Amino acid sequence: MLDNLQEKLDRAGVFQHGIVNPRDVEFSETVRGYCEENLCRQYGKTWACPPAVGTVAECRERAQRYNTMLVFTGKYALEDSYDFDGMMTAMRDFKDIAARLSDEVRPFLSDYLLLSNEGCGRCGVCTYPDSPCRFPDSVHGSIEGYGIFVSKLAEQAGVKYNNGENTVTYFGALLFNQ
Numbered sequence: 821m822l823d824n825l826q827e828k829l830d831r832a833g834v835f836q837h838g839i840v841n842p843r844d845v846e847f848s849e850t851v852r853g854y855c856e857e858n859l860c861r862q863y864g865k866t867w868a869c870p871p872a873v874g875t876v877a878e879c880r881e882r883a884q885r886y887n888t889m890l891v892f893t894g895k896y897a898l899e900d901s902y903d904f905d906g907m908m909t910a911m912r913d914f915k916d917i918a919a920r921l922s923d924e925v926r927p928f929l930s931d932y933l934l935l936s937n938e939g940c941g942r943c944g945v946c947t948y949p950d951s952p953c954r955f956p957d958s959v960h961g962s963i964e965g966y967g968i969f970v971s972k973l974a975e976q977a978g979v980k981y982n983n984g985e986n987t988v989t990y991f992g993a994l995l996f997n998q
């Protein structure tokens with residue numbers, strides 16, 4: 821286990837976290853099907869989302885090279901349930917949390933996989949699919965794009981999927997071996 825984990829999570833800005841075994845996580849073609857409906861408009865737009873991340877089976881195999889999955893969340897207040905701007909701001913903020921957590925653990929883990937919320941957004945215009953990712957070591961695959969049912973994952977990890985009216989909660993996962 822990472823030393824001083826709670827301090828690292830606090831510095832990154834994580835709201836809640838829990839640990840699961842990646843072998844207990846369901847990687848679902850149904851969830852991948854939601855990606856393909858492209859309601860988030862990220863499908864086929866970045867290296868962090870399907871189809872670039874590979875098939876669901878490939879994502880499962882990649883995740884199950886690790887024996888520990890630290891599920892983490894960010895919770896954000898919205899003005900109301902139609903607060904699209906608030907959701908977009910929260911989405912970007914959570915990507916920053918994921919990036920900070922990656923920075924926190926990099927000195928201590930020789931190998932890990934960090935998944936974040938939908939899309940990437942790091943570059944103004946993504947290189948996908950014409951040329952390789954500009955930052956392959958720091959792009960974080962989409963947790964939903966991996967086919968993970970986040971509501972089930974929340975239950976397994978003992979964290980809240982829904983944090984109440986007029987809030988949005990984003991999920992990420994740090995996979996590593998201990």
Ligand code: SF4
Binds near residue numbers: 868943955
């Ligand atoms: S880091 Fe840049 S090139 Fe790589 S997936 Fe993100 S937006 Fe695309």
